[in-house]
Amino acid sequence: MRYLVFLDAGHGLDTPGKRTPLFEDGSFMRENEFNRYVVRKIDSLLEKYENIDVYFVSPEKRDVMLEQRVNRVNEIYERYQDIYQKSVLISIHANAYGDGKSFNSASGTSTHYYPTNMNDKEFAEIIHRNLIESTSSSKDRGIAGSDFQILREVKMTAALCENLFMTNLGDAKLLLTNEFRDNTAKGIVRGLLEYFKIVP
Numbered sequence: 001m002r003y004l005v006f007l008d009a010g011h012g013l014d015t016p017g018k019r020t021p022l023f024e025d026g027s028f029m030r031e032n033e034f035n036r037y038v039v040r041k042i043d044s045l046l047e048k049y050e051n052i053d054v055y056f057v058s059p060e061k062r063d064v065m066l067e068q069r070v071n072r073v074n075e076i077y078e079r080y081q082d083i084y085q086k087s088v089l090i091s092i093h094a095n096a097y098g099d100g101k102s103f104n105s106a107s108g109t110s111t112h113y114y115p116t117n118m119n120d121k122e123f124a125e126i127i128h129r130n131l132i133e134s135t136s137s138s139k140d141r142g143i144a145g146s147d148f149q150i151l152r153e154v155k156m157t158a159a160l161c162e163n164l165f166m167t168n169l170g171d172a173k174l175l176l177t178n179e180f181r182d183n184t185a186k187g188i189v190r191g192l193l194e195y196f197k198i199v200p
Contacts, residue, residue: 115145134187
């Protein structure tokens with residue numbers, strides 16, 4: 001059996017407001033820096049599996065509009081759906097709360113699925129459990145049915161992972177580390193393999 005994984009890095013480097021508040025030294029992290037690292041790590045971990053192919057939804061550093069990302073995914077899916085037994089999409093994000101100008105107490109990791117799609121819910125449950133196990137430092141915010149366009153309008157099973165909060169100082173410092181980023185990717189890959197019923 002062959003499988004296709006769509007990897008969506010979410011926002012671009014120039015997406016307004018998608019960044020941490022300023023750290024003590026005046027620096028900050030853009031969400032895209034975290035998202036792109038995790039997406040590339042997932043791809044590198046999946047390379048050893050010859051029956052899993054990866055498609056980068058938004059390889060550009062610039063912001064690719066959400067509608068354009070959805071159209072890209074659906075076009076590729078329709079073109080190659082006869083080749084793959086299962087196709088799934090993972091959208092990678094870091095969460096935020098408040099005005100984005102100061103740190104607050106909102107914390108943790110959640111995984112989202114389209115509310116009326118039970119296939120998406122099952123997929124999100126598997127991804128989330130593995131993600132939390134791999135990132136033991138994360139507060140578990142569970143799974144949630146959410147009416148996000150990237151979940152609602154794509155034609156394959158999909159989940160969106162909100163990894164920690166950029167607006168929480170402790171979370172933000174974790175998001176900066178390669179260890180947390182690597183563990184995030186490893187957890188998602190374990191979830192993908194479990195969903196595909198592939199032995200790691």
